[in-house]
Amino acid sequence: MSLFSKANREVLTSPLAKNNPVAVQVLGICSALAVTAQLEPAIVMGLSVTVITAFANVIISLLRKTIPNRIRIIVQLVVVASLVTLVSQILKAYAYDVSVQLSVYVGLIITNCILMGRLEAFAMMNGPWESFLDGVGSGLGYAWILVAVGFVRELFGNGTLLGLRVIPDSLYVENGGFYVNNGMMTMPAMALILVGCLIWALRACQKEQ
Amino acid sequence: MIKKFFDKIRPHFEEKGKFSALHSVFEGMETFMLVPNTTSKSGVSIHDAIDSKRIMSFVVIALLPALLFGMYNIGYQNALAAGQLENTSFWAMFIYGFLLVLPKIVVSYAVGLGIEFTVAQLKKEEIQEGFLVTGILIPMIVPVNCPLWMLALAVAFSVILCKEIFGGTGMNIFNPALCARAFLFFSYPTSMSGDNVWLAKEQVLSLGYNLPDATTMATPLGEAAANHPISASLNDMVLGFIPGSIGETSVIAIAIGALILLYTRIASWKTILGVFVGGAVTALLFNFAELENNVASHMSCWEHFATGGFCFGAVFMATDPVTGSRTEEGKFIYGFFIGLLAILIRVLNPGYPEGMMLAILFMNMFAPLIDYCFVQRNINKRLARMKKK
Numbered sequence: 001m002s003l004f005s006k007a008n009r010e011v012l013t014s015p016l017a018k019n020n021p022v023a024v025q026v027l028g029i030c031s032a033l034a035v036t037a038q039l040e041p042a043i044v045m046g047l048s049v050t051v052i053t054a055f056a057n058v059i060i061s062l063l064r065k066t067i068p069n070r071i072r073i074i075v076q077l078v079v080v081a082s083l084v085t086l087v088s089q090i091l092k093a094y095a096y097d098v099s100v101q102l103s104v105y106v107g108l109i110i111t112n113c114i115l116m117g118r119l120e121a122f123a124m125m126n127g128p129w130e131s132f133l134d135g136v137g138s139g140l141g142y143a144w145i146l147v148a149v150g151f152v153r154e155l156f157g158n159g160t161l162l163g164l165r166v167i168p169d170s171l172y173v174e175n176g177g178f179y180v181n182n183g184m185m186t187m188p189a190m191a192l193i194l195v196g197c198l199i200w201a202l203r204a205c206q207k208e209q
Numbered sequence: 210m211i212k213k214f215f216d217k218i219r220p221h222f223e224e225k226g227k228f229s230a231l232h233s234v235f236e237g238m239e240t241f242m243l244v245p246n247t248t249s250k251s252g253v254s255i256h257d258a259i260d261s262k263r264i265m266s267f268v269v270i271a272l273l274p275a276l277l278f279g280m281y282n283i284g285y286q287n288a289l290a291a292g293q294l295e296n297t298s299f300w301a302m303f304i305y306g307f308l309l310v311l312p313k314i315v316v317s318y319a320v321g322l323g324i325e326f327t328v329a330q331l332k333k334e335e336i337q338e339g340f341l342v343t344g345i346l347i348p349m350i351v352p353v354n355c356p357l358w359m360l361a362l363a364v365a366f367s368v369i370l371c372k373e374i375f376g377g378t379g380m381n382i383f384n385p386a387l388c389a390r391a392f393l394f395f396s397y398p399t400s401m402s403g404d405n406v407w408l409a410k411e412q413v414l415s416l417g418y419n420l421p422d423a424t425t426m427a428t429p430l431g432e433a434a435a436n437h438p439i440s441a442s443l444n445d446m447v448l449g450f451i452p453g454s455i456g457e458t459s460v461i462a463i464a465i466g467a468l469i470l471l472y473t474r475i476a477s478w479k480t481i482l483g484v485f486v487g488g489a490v491t492a493l494l495f496n497f498a499e500l501e502n503n504v505a506s507h508m509s510c511w512e513h514f515a516t517g518g519f520c521f522g523a524v525f526m527a528t529d530p531v532t533g534s535r536t537e538e539g540k541f542i543y544g545f546f547i548g549l550l551a552i553l554i555r556v557l558n559p560g561y562p563e564g565m566m567l568a569i570l571f572m573n574m575f576a577p578l579i580d581y582c583f584v585q586r587n588i589n590k591r592l593a594r595m596k597k598k
Contacts, residue, residue, distance in 0.1 A: 178356060184396040193370065 003129065012133040018206065022145040023199045027113040031105050033191040039162050041101045042150030044091070046051055046143025048106060052083045053115055054135035059083075060123040061131035067124075076119045077110070084109050110149035114142055149194045157185030223342070254493035265341040267473050272525065279455040279461040283353050286452055287409050291424060306353075308413045309453065310455055313348035316357050318365055320364040321347075328373050339378030339385075339531075340368065344385035346525065350455025350518065350566075351393065352406040359397055363389040383573045384532045387566050394566065402562065404431060407452035426452045429516040430555065431595030433505040434562035444589035446515035455520040460514070467524040476528035483544020484523035484551075488513055491552035505556045513552055522551070532573040536583040543579055547572045 010087040021027045028049075029038045035045045059079050060067075067075050091099035099106060109115065118138050154160055159167035159181055171179040184190045286303025288294050321340045329335065347364060367389035371379045394401045408426045429439045429451055441451045449459025457463075468477035492510035500506040513519060527533060527547050534543035549566045554564025561567065 178358070180359070180397050180400060182396045183398055184392065185397065189395075 007134055008130060011130055012137040014202055015134070015137040016144070017141075017202065020141045020145065020202065021114045021117070021138050022142055023196065025114075025117070026199075027117055029192075029195065031108065031112060032142075032149065032195060032207045033188040035102055035105050035152055036146055036191050037157065037186050038101070039147065039150040039154045041098055042146040043143070044095065044098045045102060045105065046139070046146045048087045048091070049109055049112060049114065049142050050136060050139025052080065052087055052109055053118055053139040054132050056080050056083055056115060057118055057123040057131035057135035058128045060119050061126060061128045064124050072120075072124065073116075076116065080115055080119075081110050103163040114138055145195065145198060148198060149191055152194055153185045153191060156182045157190075217351060262341070264475055265339070267469065267475055268342045268377045268525075269345055271469040271475075272342075272349065272456070273520065274462040274465040275304075275456040275459060276310070276349055278343070278449055278459045279349060279457075280310050282449055282458055283309055283455065285450060286407070286426065289520045290408055305413060309353055309409055310348060312357055313351070313355070313360055313455075314345060316361050317347045317364050318344040320361045321368050324365060324368045324373070325414055328377070334377075339372070341388075343367075343386045347389045348429040350386065350390050350454050350521070352401060352454055354406045355393065355400060355447075359400060363392045363396075366392045379531055381531060383533065383570055384529050385525055387526060387570050389575075390566055393571060402431070428452050428562070429512075430505070430562040433508060433516075433555075434559045436502060436504050436559075438504065439508070439516075443512065443515065446512070451516070453516075454521075460520050463520045463524055467520075470524065470528065475530075476524065477530075477533075477540050479540035480528050480544040481523050482521075482534060484548040485514065486525050487545035487548025488523075488552050488564045489518060489548070491556075495552070495556050500556070503556065513555070517555070517563045518565040519551060522569055523548070526565075526569050527572075532576065534576045534579050535579045539576070539579040539583045543572055543576055546575070578598060 002188060015021060017023075019025070019032055022029065031045065031049075036042045056076075056079050060076055063075065063079075084107060088099070091102070091106060118135060119180075122134045126134070151161065154162075159165060159172075159179075167179065169175055173180055236446060281299070281303045283306030284297070284304070285294075285306075287305060288297040288302055318340075321344045325340050347360070347367075351360065367385045371383050371388035372378065372385045375381045387466075390401075400406060406429060420532055427435070427437075429441050429446060430589045432439050447460045449462060451458050461504065467476070471478055471481075489510040492508065492513045495506040496509065498506060508516075524543075534540050547565075550568035550571060551564040554561050554567055558564070
């Protein structure tokens with residue numbers, strides 16, 4: 001079987017829209033609300049989850065025939081926890097500011113339902129390569145929702161993107177303009193509303209849902 | 210005459226007419242002007258003599274005194290701050306306020322009705338009339354300096370996300386007008402509260418007076434939240450010559466509206482009574498508690514009633530038949546907790562000088578639960594009665 005057969009491509013792309021972990025399965029909402037006030041942490045968080053899901057899927061898929069059924073959750077947790085610790089250490093070493101912004105939410109990736117869901121539902125029954133593709137797909141499906149929400153929230157909440165000013169200073173009320181930043185965008189409540197709007201948009205585009 | 214006009218243009222809007230895309234707009238306009246001539250054709254159904262467009266029109270009429278007074282008060286506050294009260298005529302003050310409020314009403318209706326018409330057209334439904342009232346309520350519960358683009362954004366937010374999403378008029382959980390205000394309040398706090406937003410400072414068509422930017426004016430509740438003694442007299446508070454959101458200041462004007470609503474039985478006296486009782490009890494309890502460094506806790510209950518949006522909320526917001534309790538006993542409980550929470554937020558949370566909006570939105574959420582309890586109780590009672598026999 002070729003590496004990118006039709007079935008494998010389906011495994012990779014279906015979590016992006018048709019079976020999106022956030023928008024369709026409504027998993028991982030907690031972190032989607034917590035880290036999306038700005039774009040940069042949202043991107044980093046999305047990438048971290050993608051890496052962890054992909055490699056946890058591969059490892060569990062390799063072990064799947066040796067894991068006793070009754071303790072499989074514990075084994076999965078150990079694998080995920082080691083990967084999360086690894087990612088957290090790397091972030092602290094190379095991107096300290098972002099890791100401070102993300103604070104506990106990197107550690108809380110362990111409890112992200114998307115991870116356990118993919119491990120249980122996919123990696124326990126499929127080979128390592130398919131599992132890897134599934135992990136990357138699910139992670140990216142999660143990541144793009146985070147990035148989309150983070151984009152809107154930072155743009156309208158702070159007038160910046162990745163810390164760079166997008167809405168010109170001269171438009172603001174303090175400088176004689178008329179524009180005021182939307183304070184509600186920086187609150188988690190607005191993130192929930194935005195996720196809701198995204199789900200709405202996705203469902204409207206894809207009639208079969 | 211109007212009827213003839215509608216009959217003449219009707220064919221254009223029917224199935225194959227040239228404007229069939231605008232069918233729902235036509236329908237909406239016709240039923241707004243005339244009593245609809247379609248009656249139910251099967252079964253027995255009892256209709257009230259007035260349909261919901263008529264009810265909505267009565268509410269708008271009841272809102273007019275408060276709105277007109279609000280316009281006058283804008284001019285009055287402007288002249289007062291400029292020190293020109295004696296030199297300004299009543300009409301100059303009123304027209305000045307009118308010119309400032311009119312754009313807000315136009316924007317509110319244009320955005321809200323625009324969205325409702327579009328949605329009705331897309332879903333091929335009749336246009337629903339709910340926005341008639343919401344559209345005039347929203348400009349009345351914002352400060353006079355609220356920019357028009359913010360107002361438009363808030364109206365769009367509330368109509369789409371607080372009403373249409375739940376299925377349109379009659380299906381919404383939260384009061385759409387208050388949702389618009391809550392959106393503004395949390396999104397743009399500097400433009401919605403504080404000392405700088407209640408006073409119009411620029412001339413309009415050479416009416417009114419230009420005031421320096423530094424002139425500020427705090428509402429009585431703003432003063433209380435900042436622990437300053439309240440400067441306005443009780444007389445002014447009742448009559449409404451205090452700074453505040455456009456329609457909420459005058460107790461007298463709101464009372465006229467309340468009488469109209471109660472006489473036509475559109476608003477329930479039970480809800481209104483509940484709000485005032487709840488507010489009075491809570492205010493009295495705080496008076497006894499003697500909290501130190503807390504001016505709001507020493508305000509008597511009539512001062513609480515006369516300031517901020519208490520009366521306005523009790524009469525026009527809490528009585529909304531869609532979002533409030535529907536069982537008769539439930540209305541008391543629902544109203545009581547609105548009054549209680551409003552005073553509680555005013556006194557104990559210095560971050561929110563006014564608690565009426567949050568109290569009503571919060572109780573909107575609980576209204577179905579209250580109803581559920583009373584309905585269940587009635588069911589159980591009847592079951593018990595059946596068993597006895």
